[in-house]
Each structure stands twice: as structure tokens, then as C-alpha cells.
Amino acid sequence: MRIELEKRGRVSTLFSIVSPLLALVLTLVFGALMFWMLGKAPLGALYSFFVEPLLDVWSIHELAVKAGPLILIAVGLSICYRSNNWNIGAEGQFTIGAITGSILPVLYPAWHSPVILPLMLLLGIAGGALYAGIPALLKARFNTNEILTSLMLVYVAQLFLDWLVRGPWKDPQGHNFPQTTSFQPEAVLPPLLDSGRAHWGFVFAIIAAVALWFMMRFMLKGFEVSVLGQSERAGRFAGFSARRMIWFSLLVSGGLAGLAGISEVSGSIGHLQPSISPGYGFTAIIVAFLGRLNPLGIIASGLVLALTYLGGEAAQLSIGISDKASRVFQGLLLFFVLSCDTLIHYRIRLVLGSANSPAAKSAVSPSNQTAEVTR
Amino acid sequence: MALSKAQQAVPLLSVSKLTKLFGSFAACNGIDLDIAPGEIHALLGENGAGKSTLVKMLFGVLQPSEGQISFEGRPVTITSPGDARHLGIGMVFQHFSLFEALTVAENIALSLDPKIPLAKIAQEAASLSKAYGLPLDPNAHVADLSVGERQRIEIVRALLQNPKLIILDEPTSVLTPQEADRLFETLFKLRAEGRSVLYISHRLEEVRRICDGATVLRHGKVTGACDPKQETPASLARMMVGAEVAEIHREAGATLGDLRLEVSNLTVPAKTPFAVTLKNVGMKVRTGEILAIAGVAGNGQGELFDALSGEYTVPQDDAIRIRGKSVGRTGINGRRLLGAGFVPEERHGHAAVSGMALSDNLLLARSRSDRKAFLSGGLFSLIRKGAVSSATKRICDVMDVRKSGDDPLAGSLSGGNLQKFIVGRELDRQPSVLIVNQPTWGVDAGAASRIRQALIDLAKAGSAVVVISQDLDEIFEVATNIAVISEGKLSEPHPAGELSLERIGLMMGGIHESHSVPEAASAH
Numbered sequence: 001m002r003i004e005l006e007k008r009g010r011v012s013t014l015f016s017i018v019s020p021l022l023a024l025v026l027t028l029v030f031g032a033l034m035f036w037m038l039g040k041a042p043l044g045a046l047y048s049f050f051v052e053p054l055l056d057v058w059s060i061h062e063l064a065v066k067a068g069p070l071i072l073i074a075v076g077l078s079i080c081y082r083s084n085n086w087n088i089g090a091e092g093q094f095t096i097g098a099i100t101g102s103i104l105p106v107l108y109p110a111w112h113s114p115v116i117l118p119l120m121l122l123l124g125i126a127g128g129a130l131y132a133g134i135p136a137l138l139k140a141r142f143n144t145n146e147i148l149t150s151l152m153l154v155y156v157a158q159l160f161l162d163w164l165v166r167g168p169w170k171d172p173q174g175h176n177f178p179q180t181t182s183f184q185p186e187a188v189l190p191p192l193l194d195s196g197r198a199h200w201g202f203v204f205a206i207i208a209a210v211a212l213w214f215m216m217r218f219m220l221k222g223f224e225v226s227v228l229g230q231s232e233r234a235g236r237f238a239g240f241s242a243r244r245m246i247w248f249s250l251l252v253s254g255g256l257a258g259l260a261g262i263s264e265v266s267g268s269i270g271h272l273q274p275s276i277s278p279g280y281g282f283t284a285i286i287v288a289f290l291g292r293l294n295p296l297g298i299i300a301s302g303l304v305l306a307l308t309y310l311g312g313e314a315a316q317l318s319i320g321i322s323d324k325a326s327r328v329f330q331g332l333l334l335f336f337v338l339s340c341d342t343l344i345h346y347r348i349r350l351v352l353g354s355a356n357s358p359a360a361k362s363a364v365s366p367s368n369q370t371a372e373v374t375r
Numbered sequence: 376m377a378l379s380k381a382q383q384a385v386p387l388l389s390v391s392k393l394t395k396l397f398g399s400f401a402a403c404n405g406i407d408l409d410i411a412p413g414e415i416h417a418l419l420g421e422n423g424a425g426k427s428t429l430v431k432m433l434f435g436v437l438q439p440s441e442g443q444i445s446f447e448g449r450p451v452t453i454t455s456p457g458d459a460r461h462l463g464i465g466m467v468f469q470h471f472s473l474f475e476a477l478t479v480a481e482n483i484a485l486s487l488d489p490k491i492p493l494a495k496i497a498q499e500a501a502s503l504s505k506a507y508g509l510p511l512d513p514n515a516h517v518a519d520l521s522v523g524e525r526q527r528i529e530i531v532r533a534l535l536q537n538p539k540l541i542i543l544d545e546p547t548s549v550l551t552p553q554e555a556d557r558l559f560e561t562l563f564k565l566r567a568e569g570r571s572v573l574y575i576s577h578r579l580e581e582v583r584r585i586c587d588g589a590t591v592l593r594h595g596k597v598t599g600a601c602d603p604k605q606e607t608p609a610s611l612a613r614m615m616v617g618a619e620v621a622e623i624h625r626e627a628g629a630t631l632g633d634l635r636l637e638v639s640n641l642t643v644p645a646k647t648p649f650a651v652t653l654k655n656v657g658m659k660v661r662t663g664e665i666l667a668i669a670g671v672a673g674n675g676q677g678e679l680f681d682a683l684s685g686e687y688t689v690p691q692d693d694a695i696r697i698r699g700k701s702v703g704r705t706g707i708n709g710r711r712l713l714g715a716g717f718v719p720e721e722r723h724g725h726a727a728v729s730g731m732a733l734s735d736n737l738l739l740a741r742s743r744s745d746r747k748a749f750l751s752g753g754l755f756s757l758i759r760k761g762a763v764s765s766a767t768k769r770i771c772d773v774m775d776v777r778k779s780g781d782d783p784l785a786g787s788l789s790g791g792n793l794q795k796f797i798v799g800r801e802l803d804r805q806p807s808v809l810i811v812n813q814p815t816w817g818v819d820a821g822a823a824s825r826i827r828q829a830l831i832d833l834a835k836a837g838s839a840v841v842v843i844s845q846d847l848d849e850i851f852e853v854a855t856n857i858a859v860i861s862e863g864k865l866s867e868p869h870p871a872g873e874l875s876l877e878r879i880g881l882m883m884g885g886i887h888e889s890h891s892v893p894e895a896a897s898a899h
Contacts, residue, residue, distance in 0.1 A: 004438075006397065011784075220742055220756035227739060230731065231724040236686050237717070238739045239708035 005346040015343040020290060020297070022343075023336035024304070030332055040319055048318045049311035049325070059310060061196025065268055066309050068198075069094070069260035069277070071205035071302035073284035075212050076253030078293040082216070083249045084229040089135065089150030090257040091281025092157035093128040097258020098265040099161055100127025102272050105187035106169050106180050116186050120262055128258015129251045131157065136250035140243045146250070154281070162274045169272065179273040189267035201263030206299065208256055213295035225249070257281060278309065286334045292341075305330060385448040387412045387571050388433070388464075388540055393442035395428050400779075402428040404595040405442070410540065410588075415562060415572040417582040417603060419615055420592035424819070426575055429592070430542055433573075434466045435459040447539075465533030469544040469817070471525050475518040482517060483532045496535075504531050507561045522672045523554040530561070541565065542573045545817070547581060551671055552847070559585050578848075579608040591615055612820055631855070632662035635839035636683075636715075636808050637696040643682050643689055651675040653682065656865045658858065660808070660839040665830060666868060667854035668843045669879055675863035676843045677720065680812040683841070684717040685710045697808055708743035716740075716806030718798055720813040720843075722790065726797045729786030733778070733796060734760070734767040736785045740800050766803065774799035775825065791822030798826050802833060809833060812843045827853050847879060 031049070032042035053059045073090045080087040101124030104116055134153060138144035162178075171181040189199045216222035224245065228235035232242045265276055287305050291298030312326025386409040395403040403425040410416045420426045431437040433444065435453035443450055446462050453459050459466070473482050480497035487496065497513035504511040509527040517525060526546060533541055543562075547555040562572055562585060576582055582589060583603045591599040591614040599614040636658070643653040653675050660666045670676055681687045683695065685707040692703040697713045707717065717740075719725045727736045738749060738758065749763050750756050767782065774795040778788055785793055794815070801809060814830065815823035830853055834840045843860075844850050850857060856868040859882040866882055 218757050219752075220750060220758055223735065223738060223742070223758060226731070227728055227735075230728045233721075233725045234728045234739060237684075237707065237719060237725055239706055239711075239743055 002351050004349045004351050005342065006349055007346055008344075012344050012347075015340075016292065019340040019343050020292065020301070020337060023290075023333065023340040026336045026340070027329065027332045030336075031329055034325075034328065035321075038321065040321065045315065045319055045321065049315045049329075050307060052318070053307060053310040053314050058196050059314075061193075061198040062310055063303065063306050064192075064198035064202040067302045067306035068201035068205045069264050069280045070284050070287045070305055071299055072201070072208055072260040072263070073253075073257045073281055074287035074291065074298045074302060075205075075209045075295045076256035077284055077288040078291070078295060078298060079212060079216075079225060080249040080253045081288060082229045082293050083225045083245050084232070085139070085246055085249045086147045087132065087135070087150050087250055087253050088147050088285070089132070089152075089154045089281070090253065090284055091277065091279065092150070092154035093131045093254040093257035094261035094264075094277055094281045095154075095157040095161050096131040097124040097128035097254075097261030098272065098276055099157075099164065099261075100124060100258070101262025102180065102183075102265060105183040105266075106272070109181050109184055112184060112186050114186060116184075117189065117266070120187060120266060121259060124258045124262025125255040126258070128261060129255035132250040132254020132257070133247070136247050140246045146246075161272065161276070165272050165274055171271075180271045182271045183266060187266060188270060189263055191267075197268065199263070199267030201260065201267045204259060204263060205302070208259075209295040209299050212252075216295065221248075283309075283330060286330055290333060290337050304333070308333075386410060386445075387414075387447060388573075389445040389448075390429075390433075391443050391445075393429065393432060393444065394440050395425075395432060395437060396440040401595050403432070403439075406592070406595075406597055408590050408597070408600075410571050410573060412539070412571055413566050413569045414587045415566055415574055415585055417586035417589035418573055418575045418592065419579075419582060419589055419611060420819075424592040424615070425595040426592055427544075428595075430466070430544065430573070430575065433459070434464060434542065460536050460538070463537070463539035464542065465536050465538030465540070466542045467526065467529045467533055467544065467546060469546075471529050473517045473525055473528060476516065478514050478516055479511060479520075479528050480513040482528055483513075483535065486532055487535065499535060500531050503534050507531075507534065507564055508557065509561055523550050526550070526558075538570065540571045540573060542575070544575045546574070547576065547578060555581070579611045582611065583608065615820055631664050632837065634659055634661055635698055636660040636810075636841065638683070639694060639696075640691070641682060641689065641694045642691075643678060643687075645678070646687070651678050651863045653678050653863045656682075656863075658841075658865065658868065660841055662807075662837045662839055663834055664855045665834045665840040665842055665853050667850040667857045667871070668841065668860050668865065669847060669850050669857060669882075670843075670845065670860035672845055674861050676812060676845075676860060678863070679860065679865075680717075680719060680810065680843060683810050684719070711741075711744040714807035716801035716804055716809045718801055718809070718811040718814060720816060722793050722797060723786065727785040727793060729784065731785060732782045733771070733776075733785055733788075734763045734782050736796070737767045737770065737800055738763055741804065744804065770796060770799040770803050773803070774829075789819075791818040794818050795822050795826060798829060802829055805833075805836070806838060808839050808841075810841045810843075813845065814842060815844075815846065815849055823849070850879075 028046060032046055035045035036042045053063065073094065077087060077090060101120045103123060104111065104120055131153065132150070135144070135146040135149040138149050139146045165180060166178045169180045171177070171179060174181070189201060192198045192200065192203065216225065224235070224240045227238055228240055228242050228245045235242055235245075260280065261276070264280075265272060269276060283305055287298055287301045290301035290304065308326045308329045311329070312323040315321045315325060316323045388408070388410040390406060390408040393403055393406040394401060406425070406429060418426050418429070428437060432439050433453070435455045435458045438454065444453065445451065446464075451462060453462065456466070474485075480493055480500060483500055484491070484493055484496050500511065500513045504527065509531060511524065511527050511531060517528065520528075546558060550558060562574075565572060574582070574586055583606065586603050589601050589603040589611070590597055591601070591611070593615060601614070603611060639657045641653055641656040645652045651674060656679065658666060668676070668679070682689055685702065685705055688706060689695065689703045693701040694703045696702065697710055697715050700713060702710050702713065723729045728739065742749060748766070749759055751759055764782065770776070771778065776788070776792050776796045776799070778792060788796070798811070798814065809830070811830065814826050818826065827849060830840055830842060834855070842850070842853060851871060854871040857871050857874055857879065858868040859866045859879060861882065
């Protein structure tokens with residue numbers, strides 16, 4: 001018996017929808033297995049990991065707080081990945097966006113004006129975009145591998161932030177803690193509702209996702225992204241420029257990562273500090289793929305991965321499992337998503353035996369031909 | 376090696392009721408085929424007839440869904456190319472799989488037991504190539520070799536495995552007439568040794584000349600088994616396409632009108648080490664004219680197409696003029712807006728994106744030139760799906776593109792049908808200048824004659840057409856004037872009637888006597 005993968009004539013619509021759900025189910029099954037091997041009651045553990053965080057109003061807010069940056073970054077990355085530009089450095093663009101967005105409240109803490117917040121957001125977008133412009137320039141001009149340059153620039157950005165908050169931007173009244181002054185109220189992204197911490201960053205994420213979905217679905221620009229992603233040569237034939245697409249995709253994704261950065265700092269933290277992200281920029285890569293690089297799918301997958309962050313924290317408290325469990329879940333999920341995607345392009349066929357299996361031996365066994373191979 | 380006389384009665388290869396299903400579609404449907412020892416057997420069929428699928432099953436690349444393959448009278452299951460080689464089946468693919476940066480011997484070594492020393496392989500390859508009349512230097516780098524020589528590597532590589540059956544897929548499609556003659560000599564030698572050859576070709580004359588038997592496929596079924604020497608090209612073609620192949624109609628002495636495309640002193644340096652430099656290329660094409668550019672693959676055709684299409688612009692703006700306008704520095708869409716249309720050689724990943732629907736592939740070439748029809752919403756450039764779909768349907772109807780479903784992926788169409796669509800996509804605009812690179816490469820006879828007729832009709836309707844082709848039959852069918860490209864240089868054009876096949880063959884081989892050719896031609 002063997003398993004045959006048979007290429008489908010057309011992409012299966014059914015499995016485009018079913019495959020992520022199937023991946024989710026498989027992740028839960030294997031997660032339960034992991035809990036059982038750790039000596040915990042599997043169902044109880046899954047419950048406290050994935051259900052409990054959804055039962056309180058405050059934790060729904062937390063979900064939105066964590067999903068916001070994941071979705072914002074991931075929809076930008078989806079444009080990159082669709083166009084065959086592999087921006088791995090969203091974490092760095094997030095960090096630089098947070099820094100440039102914080103210039104006004106840090107340097108002008110006494111400026112109380114309603115325009116400060118929009119300016120901060122614009123500066124955050126500009127900072128993230130410019131930082132992503134570095135790998136874009138290197139790739140467009142010198143054909144450098146953007147995976148390496150964008151990834152390495154993450155560490156540059158993180159160390160730059162570290163230096164800023166321990167050096168020139170340190171709050172003089174901060175008891176020597178490595179952080180800036182707290183932002184003035186006008187510089188804080190307001191909460192959506194009074195019932196919790198969820199702020200406008202989540203709304204930005206939904207707007208960005210819908211806008212980019214519209215672009216990919218209905219606009220020539222979206223078509224250009226897909227064509228260049230699948231074949232640069234065909235794109236050139238269509239008169240599209242792969243070089244300009246490098247700039248477009250990296251600037252868009254960098255700008256959105258920068259917006260996520262300043263939204264996080266302004267909406268959730270309220271000041272700059274050495275660590276402003278639990279790895280949103282990297283987790284967003286999983287979010288992008290789990291959402292099949294479709295901006296609307298990314299909204300759903302962003303919520304799912306935000307839940308793994310929350311569940312990790314919750315399970316640590318309630319059943320005493322290391323919060324590394326959330327990393328395991330993220331890894332399982334990515335693995336199963338990528339495997340289940342095979343079903344979209346292929347159908348699986350079990351071949352029971354073979355009509356002429358007895359003859360198989362004569363073909364496989366080394367016959368006297370082998371000796372003659374070289375004469 | 377010696378085949379025993381006792382085996383002569385038994386077919387070397389016998390295939391019965393062989394079927395391959397892709398989903399519910401039968402690419403091969405109950406195929407029977409016998410090849411005797413020492414026979415050169417032709418496999419004929421249009422694209423999509425099932426030839427490739429059949430050959431892939433014989434070489435172990437695909438597994439049959441039903442049916443039986445017997446080799447030397449024993450039923451066998453061939454699960455991989457390695458199995459096929461062990462049995463004694465060798466294969467020379469149409470598109471070579473060679474590493475250009477490696478030497479001939481290194482390329483051969485890659486397919487053999489890694490324990491055999493390279494020097495031994497080089498020596499064996501040299502002696503084999505001498506024995507079979509396939510001159511080849513084992514230490515030459517593949518990048519420096521002509522297509523014909525590269526094919527010899529593939530053949531020698533197959534021969535080193537000492538095969539009883541050699542499968543050749545479209546071997547002459549890349550050769551000059553002289554090179555093809557030499558290949559036939561080799562095949563006759565192999566036959567004299569008792570080896571069998573399965574010879575896949577579209578070229579009916581060739582099949583009649585060298586093959587002892589032929590099996591014709593159509594729509595996955597055997598439609599005829601015959602002795603090709605008893606048949607005429609027309610009767611073979613009838614078996615292949617099911618009806619008479621449409622005769623190409625061309626009126627002699629067409630009147631040429633205004634200058635539409637003018638190229639002068641076009642020099643383009645090679646972009647990569649393996650590319651060809653274009654040297655001082657010049658041509659003038661008028662309305663009603665089809666200028667055919669003959670040449671062996673790899674002599675600058677691709678580079679010439681890139682420069683003419685504007686996919687890669689050139690610094691001298693007036694080196695290329697379309698309808699009187701200098702366009703050297705204008706990109707492909709700017710040239711399209713002047714009324715030019717382009718059909719590149721490579722269908723997958725250049726002329727079309729395989730993973731996208733046909734309607735998307737229509738937009739690919741025409742998003743700019745048909746902006747008004749296909750886009751709306753001003754700066755947003757929204758795609759008007761309805762308009763694109765109806766244009767797609769119109770093109771498919773006009774060109775008789777056979778497909779499954781309304782708007783299938785381009786990659787799911789057979790080569791001939793996709794090519795009809797790609798050509799139809801340009802014809803639908805009625806371009807005033809059309810530049811086509813290898814219009815019928817790897818395309819079945821039915822689709823090829825349709826495409827050629829369309830080119831002739833387009834020129835008659837007042838367009839200037841440039842056809843870059845390696846297929847001399849095609850060139851003589853369509854051309855008003857013929858020029859030859861060799862090593863990046865283009866000869867003077869000559870009226871099609873004044874050139875003989877031999878003359879072109881020599882020019883393709885790099886013998887440039889551009890100015891003395893008319894006299895020489897009249898001497899024939």
C-alpha cells in the first residue's frame with residue numbers, strides 16, 4: 001500500500017477553508033498529548049489554555065491588545081511574501097517605529113495639543129518604512145539577500161532602543177530605571193471602551209487588513225503583487241517592475257510594523273523601555289502563513305495566536321505549566337498549517353497494493369544489468 | 376553486448392492496455408505498443424495526445440493506473456528512472472538537464488555510480504562518441520557547446536548505460552538540417568547493433584525517412600499503427616489530428632506598405648556570461664510583411680526578443696523605431712501603446728503565469744494597452760472582471776482553445792492550447808507590429824497550422840510581423856522575407872523564394888556571406 005499525492009487541476013476551494021481548521025484540530029490533539037505526557041489532565045489543561053482566557057471581559061480586551069500588533073504586522077508581511085520579498089525583520093521595523101513615534105512625547109513632554117497623536121502615528125509609520133527601506137535599497141541596488149539584512153537589522157534596532165532608554169532618553173526623574181518619561185495624556189492612544197485596555201491599535205489593524213484585502217482582490221496593484229511573486233519574468237513581460245515591487249512591499253510592511261510599534265508603546269505601555277515586544281514581529285510571520293497570506297484570514301489567525309500568548313500566561317498561573325508551552329503551540333500550529341496546505345493543491349489517494357506487484361521484484365532487484373552499466 | 380537471436384521473436388518492449396488517469400481524466404487510455412529489437416519506432420501525436428505521459432511511464436517517472444509493461448517478454452514494474460536504466464531503457468529528453476558550468480565528463484558522471492573515477496568516464500565517453508559518430512570533447516564546458524553538441528552529451532550519457540531501448544523526445548527540434556542528418560547516422564548504427572529506438576517527433580518527413588514502424592496517439596488512444604514508409608505526410612498527419620491538417624493559404628507577391636518596425640545598429644552587450652551579445656542588428660519590416668528570423672537556438676534570439684519587446688530597454692533610443700517613433704528607451708507597455716504585440720518563447724513563467732487563471736493571464740499582457748476596457752476607478756485601477764472574462768472567452772472561441780472549465784489555470788492547458796491562447800491574446804488587439812519568438816515550439820500540428828495561418832492573416836490585414844523561429848518548415852510556410860541570426864549577428868533579409876534549405880542551414884551554421892547570398896542563391 002502506498003499514499004499518492006495527485007495534483008488537482010484547480011485549487012480546491014473546500015480545502016482552502018478546511019485546511020487551517022484541520023490544522024487547528026491536529027494542534028489541539030497533539031497539545032493534549034503533550035499535556036498528558038507532562039502528567040496534567042489533557043482536557044482540563046486545554047480548557048485553561050484556550051477557553052478560560054475567553055471567559056472574562058478584561059481578558060477579551062487583552063486578546064485585542066495582543067492581536068492588534070500581530071495583525072497589523074502580518075498583513076504587511078503578507079504583501080511582502082506574496083510578492084516574493086522575504087522581510088523577516090518586522091520586529092526591527094516595529095522597534096524603530098516605536099522610537100520615531102516617541103520623538104515628540106519624549107522631547108516635548110510639555111506639548112499639549114490634539115495634533116500630537118496623529119503626528120506620532122505618522123512618524124511611527126515613517127520610521128518603520130524607512131528602516132525597511134534599508135533592506136529594500138540593498139536588495140534593489142546590490143541584489144543582497146533581504147532575509148539576512150532585514151533579520152540582522154532587528155538586533156541593531158533593539159540595541160539602539162536599549163542605548164536610547166539607558167542614555168540620552170532616560171527619564172531624569174526615573175530613579176535610574178532604563179525608561180523614558182511617561183507620555184503626556186494627549187500622546188496616549190485612547191482605549192476603545194471603558195471596560196478594559198483594548199486601544200485603537202486593534203482598529204488600525206482591522207482597517208489595514210480590510211484595505212489590503214481590497215487591494216489584493218480588486219486592484220491592479222494586487223494583481224501586480226501576485227504576478228511578480230509567482231514569476232518575475234512574467235511580471236516584466238506585463239510591464240511590472242520587480243525592483244519597484246521590492247520598494248513597495250517593504251515600505252508598506254515596514255510602515256505597518258512601525259504603526260504597530262508606536263501603537264503598542266502609546267496605547268499599552270505609555271513610555272519607551274528596553275523591551276517593548278514579546279516577539280510580535282516574529283510571531284506575525286506565523287500569523288501571516290496561518291492566515292494563508294490573505295489579509296482577512298490574518299485577522300482570524302492573529303486572534304488565534306494572540307490566544308496562545310494569553311493561554312500560556314494563564315496556564316502558567318492555573319496549572320503550573322511553563323509559558324514556553326505557548327511557543328510549542330505556535331510551532332505545532334505552523335507545522336500543521338503548512339502540512340495541511342498540501343491538501344489544497346493535491347488530493348491524497350491510498351493505493352491498495354498494485355495490479356502487477358509480483359513483477360515489482362524483477363524490476364527492483366539488481367539484475368545482471370547493473371554489472372554492465374559501465375562496460 | 377549481444378542480444379540473443381532467440382529474443383528476436385519476442386518484442387523488446389510490449390505495452391498492453393496501459394492507462395494513466397489524472398483524476399478522472401485519462402491521459403493515456405488503453406495503449407498497446409510493441410517495439411521489436413533493432414527497430415526504430417516512431418511515436419506520433421499532437422500535444423496533449425498522451426505521448427509524454429506514455430514515455431514517462433516507460434521511464435518510471437509516472438506509475439500507470441492500469442495495464443502492463445513487458446520488457447524482453449517479462450512483465451515489469453518500473454518505479455523510477457533508476458529501474459528503467461537497470462532494465463536497459465535510456466532516455467534523451469527534449470529539454471536537456473545539464474549543468475552549464477561543468478564539463479561534459481562531469482555532467483555524465485552525475486548520472487552514474489559515484490565510485491567510477493572521472494578519468495575513466497571521460498575515456499569511455501570519448502571512445503563511445505567516436506564509435507557512434509558523435510564528436511565530443513569530454514573536457515569541454517557545457518556552456519561553450521552548441522545545442523547539437525549538448526544533445527550528444529545526453530545521447531552518450533544514455534549509451535554509457537548500455538541500453539537496449541533508447542527513447543528520444545523531439546531530438547531534431549533543436550538541430551540544423553546537417554546536425555539532424557548526423558544524428559540519423561548514429562541512430563542507424565544503433566539499429567544495426569540490435570538496439571531499439573523509440574523516436575518521438577512532430578516532423579513527419581523525418582519519421583518517414585528513418586522509422587521502421589509508427590504508433591499514432593490521439594486523445595490518449597492509439598489511432599493508428601503503420602509502417603511510415605508506406606504513408607504520406609498527409610496521411611500520417613490525418614491519423615494525428617483526426618482530420619486533414621488545414622493547408623496554409625498564402626498569396627504570393629503580397630504588396631508591402633509603410634515601414635512599421637525599423638531596427639538599426641542595435642548592439643546589446645551580454646547580460647550574463649552565458650548570454651549572447653547582439654552585434655549591429657538591423658532590420659526593416661513593412662505592413663503586410665512577415666520577416667522570419669531563422670537560427671539555431673542560443674544564437675541571440677532571446678536577447679533580440681528582449682530588446683525588441685522592451686522588457687530590457689537599450690540606451691540608444693533610435694536603435695528601435697516602431698511606427699516612426701524612437702522607442703529604444705521605452706518599456707514594453709509604451710511599445711504596446713504604439714500598437715505593438717509580443718509573444719515570448721517560454722509559455723510558462725514568461726508569456727503566462729501557470730498558477731493563474733486564463734483571464735488573469737489576459738490581463739497580464741494587456742493591463743496597460745487596454746486600460747480603458749479592463750480597468751476602472753481611476754487611480755485605484757480596479758479590475759473589471761466581467762470585461763476581462765468576456766474577452767478571455769472571445770479569444771478562446773476564436774482560437775479554439777480547448778480547456779476544462781470556464782477559466783482554468785494556465786498551467787492546466789496543454790502546450791498547444793496555451794500557445795493558441797497566448798497568440799490569440801495579442802491578435803485580439805489587432806497589433807500593427809507583432810513580434811513572435813518560436814510561435815509553435817512544442818506545439819501539435821493542428822495548433823501550429825492554426826497559429827501560422829493567423830500570423831499570415833494578420834500580415835495580410837496590414838500588420839508587420841516578425842517571426843523568430845528554429846523551425847525551417849514553419850519559416851518557409853509563413854515568411855515573406857528571411858534573415859538568419861547567428862552568434863548575435865543578423866544577416867540581410869532575403870525574399871523567401873530565393874533561399875534554399877541548404878543555404879539557410881549553412882548560414883545558421885555561422886557562415887556569413889550576407890552580401891553575396893543573392894548571387895549564390897540564384898546559382899542553385
